[in-house]
Amino acid sequence: MRIRSSAIVMTVYLLFLLIPIYWLINMSLKTNTEITSTFSVWPQTFTLQNYVTILTDPSWYMGYVNSLIYVTMNVVISLTVALPAAYAFSRYNFMGDKHLFFWLLTNRMAPPAVFALPFFQLYSSVGLFDTHIAIALAHCLFNVPLAVWILEGFMRGVPKEIDETAYIDGYSFPKFFIRIFMPLIASGIGVAAFFCFMFSWVELLLSRTLATVNAKSIAATMTRTVSASGMDWGVLAAAGVLTIVPGALVIYFVRNYIAKGFALGRV
Amino acid sequence: MSRITLSKLAHSYLANPTSDADFALKEMDHVWQDGGAYALLGASGCGKTTLLNIISGLVRPSQGRVLFGDTDVTDAATTERNIAQVFQFPVVYDTMTVRDNLAFPLRNRGMDAAYIAKRVGQIAQMIGMEDILSKKARGLTADAKQKISLGRGMVREDVNAILFDEPLTVIDPHMKWELRTQLKQLHREFGHTMIYVTHDQTEALTFAQKVVVMHEGRVVQMGTPEELFETPAHTFVGYFIGSPGMNLLDAEIAGSEARLQGVSVSLGAAYGPTTGRTQIGIRPDYVTVSDQGLPVTVRRVEDVGRHRIVRAEFAGQPLNAILPEGMTLPADPRVAFAAGKINVYANDWRIAPMGA
Amino acid sequence: MDKTLNNKAWFLVLPVLVLVAFSAILPLMTVVNYAFNDTFGQNEFFWAGIDWFEEMVTSDRLHEALGRQILFSVIILAIEVPLGIFIALNMPKKGFWASFCLVLMALPLLIPFNVVGTIWQIFGRVDIGLLGHTLAAMGIDYNYTNDPIDAWITVIVMDVWHWTSLVALLCYAGLQSIPQAYYQAAKIDQATRWSVFRYIELPKMKGVLLIAVLLRFMDSFMIYTEPFVVTGGGPGNSTTFLSIDLAKMATGQFDLGPAAAFSIMYFLVILLISWVFYTVMTNLDREENR
Numbered sequence: 001m002r003i004r005s006s007a008i009v010m011t012v013y014l015l016f017l018l019i020p021i022y023w024l025i026n027m028s029l030k031t032n033t034e035i036t037s038t039f040s041v042w043p044q045t046f047t048l049q050n051y052v053t054i055l056t057d058p059s060w061y062m063g064y065v066n067s068l069i070y071v072t073m074n075v076v077i078s079l080t081v082a083l084p085a086a087y088a089f090s091r092y093n094f095m096g097d098k099h100l101f102f103w104l105l106t107n108r109m110a111p112p113a114v115f116a117l118p119f120f121q122l123y124s125s126v127g128l129f130d131t132h133i134a135i136a137l138a139h140c141l142f143n144v145p146l147a148v149w150i151l152e153g154f155m156r157g158v159p160k161e162i163d164e165t166a167y168i169d170g171y172s173f174p175k176f177f178i179r180i181f182m183p184l185i186a187s188g189i190g191v192a193a194f195f196c197f198m199f200s201w202v203e204l205l206l207s208r209t210l211a212t213v214n215a216k217s218i219a220a221t222m223t224r225t226v227s228a229s230g231m232d233w234g235v236l237a238a239a240g241v242l243t244i245v246p247g248a249l250v251i252y253f254v255r256n257y258i259a260k261g262f263a264l265g266r267v
Numbered sequence: 268m269s270r271i272t273l274s275k276l277a278h279s280y281l282a283n284p285t286s287d288a289d290f291a292l293k294e295m296d297h298v299w300q301d302g303g304a305y306a307l308l309g310a311s312g313c314g315k316t317t318l319l320n321i322i323s324g325l326v327r328p329s330q331g332r333v334l335f336g337d338t339d340v341t342d343a344a345t346t347e348r349n350i351a352q353v354f355q356f357p358v359v360y361d362t363m364t365v366r367d368n369l370a371f372p373l374r375n376r377g378m379d380a381a382y383i384a385k386r387v388g389q390i391a392q393m394i395g396m397e398d399i400l401s402k403k404a405r406g407l408t409a410d411a412k413q414k415i416s417l418g419r420g421m422v423r424e425d426v427n428a429i430l431f432d433e434p435l436t437v438i439d440p441h442m443k444w445e446l447r448t449q450l451k452q453l454h455r456e457f458g459h460t461m462i463y464v465t466h467d468q469t470e471a472l473t474f475a476q477k478v479v480v481m482h483e484g485r486v487v488q489m490g491t492p493e494e495l496f497e498t499p500a501h502t503f504v505g506y507f508i509g510s511p512g513m514n515l516l517d518a519e520i521a522g523s524e525a526r527l528q529g530v531s532v533s534l535g536a537a538y539g540p541t542t543g544r545t546q547i548g549i550r551p552d553y554v555t556v557s558d559q560g561l562p563v564t565v566r567r568v569e570d571v572g573r574h575r576i577v578r579a580e581f582a583g584q585p586l587n588a589i590l591p592e593g594m595t596l597p598a599d600p601r602v603a604f605a606a607g608k609i610n611v612y613a614n615d616w617r618i619a620p621m622g623a
Numbered sequence: 624m625d626k627t628l629n630n631k632a633w634f635l636v637l638p639v640l641v642l643v644a645f646s647a648i649l650p651l652m653t654v655v656n657y658a659f660n661d662t663f664g665q666n667e668f669f670w671a672g673i674d675w676f677e678e679m680v681t682s683d684r685l686h687e688a689l690g691r692q693i694l695f696s697v698i699i700l701a702i703e704v705p706l707g708i709f710i711a712l713n714m715p716k717k718g719f720w721a722s723f724c725l726v727l728m729a730l731p732l733l734i735p736f737n738v739v740g741t742i743w744q745i746f747g748r749v750d751i752g753l754l755g756h757t758l759a760a761m762g763i764d765y766n767y768t769n770d771p772i773d774a775w776i777t778v779i780v781m782d783v784w785h786w787t788s789l790v791a792l793l794c795y796a797g798l799q800s801i802p803q804a805y806y807q808a809a810k811i812d813q814a815t816r817w818s819v820f821r822y823i824e825l826p827k828m829k830g831v832l833l834i835a836v837l838l839r840f841m842d843s844f845m846i847y848t849e850p851f852v853v854t855g856g857g858p859g860n861s862t863t864f865l866s867i868d869l870a871k872m873a874t875g876q877f878d879l880g881p882a883a884a885f886s887i888m889y890f891l892v893i894l895l896i897s898w899v900f901y902t903v904m905t906n907l908d909r910e911e912n913r
Contacts, residue, residue, distance in 0.1 A: 006713035013710055014727050017784065020746045021730070023753045035751050046834060081638040088635035093628045102637065103766035107647050109893050111845040114886040117873045118650030141646045144639060202735045204848045205870070219735045223852075233751065240738040247733025255722050270904040325807050358808040360822040371822075374811040419812065 021244070028237035035233045050238035060235075063218035064242065066132065067201065070215065073136035074200045075193050078143040082192065087177070091160065104145040115141065116209045119267035123210060132215045138206045143196040150195060154188025155181075187257050194254050201247065218243055269427050271299040271322065271460065276331035284329070288399050291317050293484045294330065298438050299462070301429075304454045306475035307464045310389065319402040320377050322462065324348045335427050343510055349514075350453050351420040356437060357622035359419075361405040368404050371527070372574040376423075390418045393453065409437045417446070423579055427461040431544035447474055468508055480504045496550070497608070502529040502615045505548045511516055511576060511587045513548045520611055528582045529562060535606030536620030551576065551609035554588035556596065560603035568596065627667055676884045685885065687860065688868040689892075692844060695864060699782050704836060706783070707790025708828070712820070714795050725795075728788040740852025743781040747853070767854060769863035778850045778862055786839060787850065793835045797828035803872035819875045835902055844893055 018021070027035055028050050029043040038044065054060040088094070089101055119138050162184070166176040182189065191201040208220040222239050278292040287293065290313045293368050299305060307315045318465050320326040323334060324345035332341045340348050351372075360368050369387045378386075391397045394414045399407075400434045404415060412433065426480070431450075435443045451474060454461055465471050471478050472492040487501035499505035505513030518525040523537040528573075532547070556577055563579040563586060575590040579600070588602055611618050658676070710728075715721045731739070747767050749755040758765040767777040801823060811821045847866035850856065856863035857873070863871075869889065875880035 003904070006715075009713040010715070010724060011712070016728060017731055017788070019753065020742045020784065023746050024742050027751070039751070039756055040863065041753070062745075064775055077642070081642050084635035085639040088632035091627070092632035094630045094632040094636075097632075104639070104643065106894055106897075107643060109841050109897050110647070110890055111847075111866055111869075111893065113845070113847055113873075113892050114654065115647075115650050117879070118653035118883065119646075121653055122650055137642070137646050146642060148639065155719060169673065192831045198733050201733065203868075204735060204737045208877075212850075219737045222737060222741065233745065234743060237745065240734075240741050243735050243738050244733070251726050251729045251733060255726050323807075323811065325810070345807070346813045350811065352808070354804040354808060356802065356804060358802075358804050360826075362822060362826045371814070371818075372812040375815070375818070416808075419808075547797050 024237050027233060028241045030233060030234055033235045040217050048235075050234040051242075053235050054238055054242065060221060060239065063216060066215050067207075067210070067217045067219070068246070070132040070135040070139070070207070070217070071197055071200045073132060073151060075181060075196045077136060078147045078196045079138075080148035080191065082151055083176075083182075083189075084143055086148045086155055087181070088149065089152045090155035091163070096148035101148075103194045104148055108142050108149075110141065112142075112203065112205045116205055120209050121204060127216055130211045130214045134210050135207050135215060135217070136200075138210055139200045139203060143199055146195055146199065147192045151185065151188055152190045154185045154191070158184050190254060191257055194250060194257075197250055198247070199219040269338075269460075270301045271428060272332075272334040273297045273299075273322075274332045276335065278314075278321060278322065278326065278328045278330070291484055292321070292328070295486050297479075297486060297489065299460065302458045302459045302460055303450070304474060304476045305463065306471035306478045307462060307467060307481060308466070308471040308478050309481035310466060311362040313481045316432060317480050318481070319432055319462065322428070323350055323352050323430050330384065332389060346504065349423075349426055350428050350430060350447065351423060351426045353413075353416050353420040353432065353434045355433045357409060357416050359407075359412045359415050361403070363404060364401050365391070365404055365407075365415060366400040368415050372419060372423055375533075384423055386424070389439045390422050393421070393449065395420045404483070410439060410442050413437055414446070416552050417450075421457075421459075424457070426459060428462060431461065431463040433465055434463075435465075443470075450474065462616050472508075482507075498617065499548065499611060500617045502546065502548065502612055504548075505610070509552075510549060511551055513550050514554065514586050515546045515548050515612070516581065516584055516586065518545055518547045520547075525609070525611070527561065532561075532604060532609070533606045534609050534620070535610065535620055538611055538618060538620055539544075541611070541613045541618065544610045545548040548610040548612055548617075549604045551587040553605040554586070555603050555605070556588050556590055556594070556600055557603065558597045558599060558601055563600055563602050565600055637757060654883045654886050657879045658816045658887050676888070678881055678884070679890075682881075684868065688863055688865050691861075691863065692865045695846070696777055696840060699786075700839060702779070702783055702837065703787045703790050703839055704832070706834065707787050708794050708832075708863070710787065710791040711794035711798055712824070714791070716799075725792070728792060731785050732789055734785075736848035737852050739781065739785050740849040740878045743777060743784070743849070745757075747777050769858055771858055774854045774858060774862050777853060779851065781849055782843065782846070785843070790835045790839060793831040794828050798824060801827050840900065841893060841897060844896070878886040 003114075026042060029046055029048070030040075031045055031047050031049065034043070034045055035038070077127065090096065115138070119134075123129045123134045123138075128137075158181070162180070163176070171180065202219075204217075204219040207217040208223070211220065218239065222236060222243075239240050274296055275294055276292065279290045283290050284290055307317045307318065308474060322326050323345060324340070324347075329342065329523075330340055334340065335348065336507075353377040360371065363371065366387055368385050369390055371552065373383045373386060387400075388397075391400055394417060396411070396414065396418070398413075403550050404412065407415070417434065420431075423537040435446060438446060449460070455457075463471070465474075472495075476491065477489060478492060478495055480495065482501065482503040482509050488499065488504045490498075490500070495504055495508050499508065499513060502513075502515055505515065516527055518527045518532075520534075520538050520541050524531045525534055525536050526532075527547075527605070534547070561581055563581045565577060566577045567589070569576040569578065574592055577588040577590050577596065577600075579586050579588065579602070581602070587600065590596065603617055611620075633743060714724050735743070746752045747755045747765075749759050749766060755765060755767075764770075767773045805823050806819065808844050809823060814822070845866055846864055849871065850862050850864060851867055852871075854862045856867045869885055872885065873879065
């Protein structure tokens with residue numbers, strides 16, 4: 001009996017999650033005329049024209065390319081600086097470590113809206129405005145603290161004896177870290193990368209503020225779909241569907257780590 | 268409290284078992300006497316935990332019935348069976364105090380407060396935790412937590428049986444002795460039926476009145492520690508119990524004599540004709556090393572303190588003997604077997620001598 | 624784990640420090656600079672003291688936005704936390720269906736915020752959206768662009784849709800760490816379903832629930848993109864939350880002074896509330912350990 005009732009609960013919940021997404025896909029496969037004139041639960045005149053529009057127009061597809069570039073840069077930067085820091089927090093006591101850790105976390109709590117304008121001015125003054133690296137660095141604001149936090153949780157699960165044995169065996173710190181330690185926390189690195197990807201990919205405010213043309217993200221591109229003939233719903237929906245794809249792919253690859261990952265290695 | 272009967276019981280974790288090998292538990296018929304202290308002994312993966320879970324109702328057997336007294340409980344849920352179980356790793360309710368932990372099974376059954384308080388007091392005294400009754404269970408050591416689990420298993424007086432699933436795994440060696448002694452004492456005091464699963468023969472032999480040895484999903488012998496030692500019903504029992512285990516030598520049986528590579532050995536009793544692979548089994552304790560008897564090649568001698576173990580070989584088959592302290596190994600060592608202590612096996616199962 | 628004292632560990636933390644200093648401290652200093660000065664552009668600043676702060680603290684606009692923000696966060700937490708726990712309890716424990724649910728549930732979390740907004744903007748429209756159309760067909764007068772109540776409901780349902788899975792997945796991870804023996808022991812002890820939840824599942828989920836509540840509080844308090852896309856803060860100002868108001872002030876009206884003062888107070892409020900949450904919960908934890 002319990003199994004059946006929980007199956008019903010899950011079905012209802014998953015439907016609640018999926019119906020709006022289905023509606024978006026549905027609309028992306030319709031023509032604009034059909035969207036505005038008739039109401040139907042599936043496309044009457046099936047068309048891929050909306051997708052063709054996006055994939056042939058550089059001002060559209062460059063949005064994806066730009067987004068992917070700065071997200072990748074952000075993931076690489078975040079992990080590179082977070083790994084040694086997380087190791088330090090998980091293994092050593094040092095002057096001011098507790099305060100530093102909390103201060104890092106406070107950056108995760110900073111509203112992007114607060115930082116939008118100062119970022120704009122800062123990056124303009126150093127000539128980084130409208131570059132991919134600017135957005136990648138800006139996203140480090142909330143991703144680096146998160147990455148440190150997640151990695152620290154995973155590293156704490158690795159017994160200290162492993163470090164000591166490696167040093168006795170004559171490994172230098174960098175060699176030990178890359179050859180022995182990183183493979184041990186591979187799932188932790190994967191999870192941290194997943195979260196960095198996620199928060200960088202979904203963020204709009206900073207990426208829109210920091211780029212106008214060259215590094216313009218897909219999210220920002222989507223905010224300009226009002227054309228002369230009114231709202232271009234079909235193309236908007238198709239663009240939306242395409243933004244879901246990278247996320248869905250990433251989830252599919254990390255599906256076995258999701259449960260542990262969401263607990264940030266702290267259960 | 269009641270007798271536990273397993274009738275034609277078998278279990279497979281597969282939906283449609285076809286061969287014998289698909290069964291985690293092969294068909295068995297056994298009766299566990301009321302108030303007995305049993306140990307279920309066997310190597311890892313022999314099916315002892317499965318059997319325990321069938322008795323506690325956590326697993327429903329695919330064939331056969333389980334009876335408590337005269338009631339068929341095969342389909343009864345765990346709660347209806349009125350049993351207690353202690354698991355391998357401590358299970359305590361972290362956020363509760365030690366007192367609430369001990370009282371939990373009683374409260375759930377709606378006992379009155381005065382009785383609960385009295386009972387919890389008794390149990391706390393027994394497991395030596397009166398001082399920390401008001402402490403939260405969370406901060407305690409694994410030892411202490413396991414003691415609470417034991418206490419929770421013991422707190423109900425009316426249980427049909429208490430089941431222990433390798434309960435001392437996480438306990439320090441010196442504490443193991445203490446807790447096992449306490450368990451025996453509790454058994455004497457309250458007379459619960461206790462079933463104790465372990466893979467440690469010392470634990471099994473010191474705790475139980477009757478030891479149930481399991482091998483590859485089968486109960487191969489159910490007997491007192493003495494029976495297991497003197498007359499192992501299966502070669503596995505001979506090998507598993509005792510240190511080192513029983514010597515097994517291929518032999519041909521003819522009446523009251525066994526022929527080993529042309530040498531005949533007196534069995535001390537007469538046997539009927541045998542079929543299949545026949546072996547004789549003799550405990551190292553009953554093998555004397557001197558300059559008379561069967562010629563052997565000595566490979567190694569281990570000094571274990573009170574005596575020495577002679578690791579030898581007879582016609583390519585290993586043969587161990589105990590050399591008591593003070594005895595010396597002759598230059599041309601030969602061995603002799605104490606006649607009445609030889610067991611005969613056909614296809615691994617013991618056969619009784621005629622007239623026995 | 625006991626750690627060794629080693630001040631050289633600072634070298635390992637240095638890259639993070641440099642990076643965060645560049646992306647957090649420098650901008651914050653700019654904000655502080657604006658907050659205490661007035662400017663007519665061209666880098667000419669006049670000391671304004673705490674004028675901007677006074678203006679902001681006494682401004683009705685800010686009070687209203689703050690009120691709406693707190694109400695929103697409270698409603699969000701009150702719905703998402705219990706619902707998330709409930710969903711986690713009903714999820715399949717292992718096998719194909721477990722990964723199936725996990726993948727589908729994680730999906731909304733990886734949709735860009737503005738697309739989430741777009742999805743619901745479309746979904747709720749009476750003319751082309753399934754939800755709006757269905758409600759209209761049922762005779763319910765629903766229009767999130769005109770009616771503040773409808774706008775609120777839409778924004779809340781959207782947030783529940785977007786984020787409940789995060790709470791559920793965190794709780795699920797907590798539940799997964801409970802050994803089977805606990806459930807078996809509870810059965811033998813004749814514990815009720817409620818007792819199992821109260822004494823076994825909830826204590827194991829507490830750690831992850833702390834993370835979930837903190838994350839959901841912080842993120843809902845900073846929410847910007849999704850309601851901005853759906854309602855644009857309207858109708859009127861009814862869904863203008865703090866971040867939306869701030870962005871309007873700073874990038875719309877270029878009231879940099881007040882916006883900066885606003886920013887600082889906003890940040891401090893979030894820090895304060897998060898800190899209170901954090902301390903209360905870790906203290907509870909410590910008391911239980913005693």
